Amino acid sequence: MNRRTLLGGLFAAASVPALAACSSGITSLDGEGGASGGGGSSKDGVTIGTANFTENQVLGFLYAAVLEAAGVQTKVRPNLGTREILIPALRGGDIGLLPEYQGALLHYIDPKAEATEEGEMQNALAMSLPVGLQVLPYGMAEDSDAFAVTRETADRYGLATLADLRKQNGRLVIGAAPEVKKREVGVVGLKDVYGVEFKEFKSLDSSGPLVKGALKKGDVDVANLFTTDTDIQANRWVVLTDPKNLIPGQHVVPLIADRKADSTVRKALAQLGNVLTTADLTELNRKVDKDKKDPEDVANAYAKEKGLTR
């Protein structure tokens, strides 16, 4: 859920295995990693890496489930860390496939990229990805930044889109992670694109207990959350729409090594992408985070229920 939390990234980078790998300059994750991830084609199997948060792991296991059903051998390496670890591992051949998010990946590869619309971003990714890597067609599910208000706030001020916030300039308090104060997808962009000015910025966390607690209690009026956060539905919070495309799309997109991207793999992942919705993904996250289920079981059960596997 905290896909772009920089704090999370820093802490993960400081965790012991990651540190050991960095400091010794070892790019291989294990001795035989190259064999499974770096082989000639998907016939040799595909190693799927995932980042250090629930949703990405669920996606990794979903990829594994549909690929296995298509006859491709897979191995999932969950919880490897952040992009700073995963992308080099993919380039080095230790992993072959990685569930990614359009906007966040594009920004990582090219910090100056301006595309925010899905199609444009797909093109921009195709142009800027390093040689040997490609993105497959993006899926329906999306985990993007969202600005949400409570149902009561939405009714009282007549809020439906980010543009509506302007009518209440100087009256509303926004709660978000500290970095959002200086981000384009944050206070800066809301002012530049929508002319919105807040009464105050409360520096809290990324879609975590603090910002959600503050929104619930009415200590903040607007909260920066992620669209797949299960508490949005549970509390009937209203996500303000973004008619001017300030927030880059964050559709789930498979990032894959060229040599693994054969037609079997493409077809299986495209099929999953067309079935898995944002609501589905939110529900899968809830099962892991709130019901404490195993991400692999949750992914397998979903794939079976949707007829993606037998």
Add this chain to the structure above:
Amino acid sequence: MYELFKNLGDWLVSGEQWTGPDGIGHRLAEHLQYSLLATLVAAAIALPLGLLIGHTGRGAFLAINLASFGRALPTVGLVVLVFLASGLSMWPVYVALVALAVPAIVTNTYAGMNAVDPDVKDAARGQGMRWHQVLFQVELPLALPLIMTGLRLALIQVVATATIAAYVSFGGLGRYVFDGLAQRDLVQVLGGAVLVAVVAVVLDLALSGLQRVLFRHRPA
């Protein structure tokens, strides 16, 4: 590395960094306010408690174990817990800081009182001193060095931990640490951390100086 320390030096000495609502001057004042208030409240709770337990010798087992439990409480967890109950206010910060400071003061006060030679107390009572005279004229003066150590320990811990105020949107020097981490501005993070350490050391030296001035007529 050299670059980082050079930038840190520039950050610390630049004029604009010291002024305004996000300036070091203002953040330092906030930090001192949180730390001193929390330590004072903790002392108001912990000193009488420690003296009482030490004087009567009763409840020591319970109090010391509770204090150890308090020390083991994860501060960030406590902040989040109180935050969810109280909402966006200074309560989470003060509750967590006081909870952090109380154990150090209680245990040291008790230890100081407990270390007073029983013969001395007997002698005082034998001379006809009332319980409060024994407490304030015999036990307390003898226990003071250890009590002061407890206060100093508590203050250092509180100064170092008051950075969490920034975690729940408030100010203090933690602002630089949390904002710097979020914005990947290592100079800011380091600057905040260095300032916190300097404040802790300076306050500790000040307290130990005070201690020396106050009790110079007696061997420590």
